[in-house]
Amino acid sequence: MEPGPRQLHTEIISWFTANGRDLPWRKAECTPWGIFVSEIMLQQTPVVRVLPVWEQWMERWPDPAALAAEPSGEAVRAWGRLGYPRRALRLHAAATAMTADFNGRVPDTHAELLTLPGVGSYTAAAVASFAFGRRETVVDTNIRRVHARALTGSALPAPALNAAEMRLAVSLLPEDAAASVAWNASVMELGALVCTARSPKCGTCPVVNHCAWVAAGKPPPDYVPRGQAWAGTDRQVRGAVMAVLRHASAPVPRAALLGPVDLLPAAAPEAGSEPAPPEAAALAQLHAINAPVEQLERALAGLLADRLAEETGSGVQLPG
């Protein structure tokens, strides 16, 4: 029997009320800034890894002005190993824009949020919904997957968000603003905890009896997801360089990045059998990649390594 949207709303929101995680950025006392930071950190990054870093950021930078007052290199360093460190730079730039153009506050409309660096359609909608209670159509990878299975009957959503998916999401959003916020959070959580990409837990799904994919006999995906290239990419090399710089307690000579050299001051190996310091281990990993010099140059250029070099005490020791 075809479930009306109302029934899906009731069952999924009830499930969330009983089973949703108690995440700090969901607490009533969390500020819009806290929610904003969480949304950036959570882009392509699992919750468990974000949690401790988010806590540190909130302690150190409780509002946009606090972050904007420090060099962007500090944001990159405090980013730790969350990955995609450009996000740290964009977060710093967003805090600067909030301080300069929005009276030190997180803007509360989708259009204004969209003007901030690192904020796309999803993040703008999520912040407007979760931080400000606005009625926004939030569509992330979890929500897309739940919609694909429960409503469309496919194993996976399309390779890229398309107009049909967006229309479906819009049509499902409750009219009431408060209900729409609950719906957004609930469907996202269902996708994260139950309707997962691999081995979905249909046995505990609150809407398994309404699921089009289950009803169709769980047909397999009609395409093979493209794997993310890694070995041999600039990304791999940049990641290794970033690891060295994060561990560095003093400027790292450029030559040390290019190949084995005993110029690393803090890592000078004493004759004994001391375990290699993290800095030396990171350097060894970089060397093991054996990347062409021009690839190292690309990894060092621009946003990331330069910030660590110029704005913190430890980074690449630039020539001259």
Add this chain to the structure above:
DNA sequence: GAAACGTGGGG
């Protein structure tokens, strides 16, 4: 529209 962009835990 495709490709690039970091990192590490779980299956």
Add this chain to the structure above:
DNA sequence: TCCCCAAGTTT
């Protein structure tokens, strides 16, 4: 061990 993939955005 190896591969998948996680609250996306930018170019």
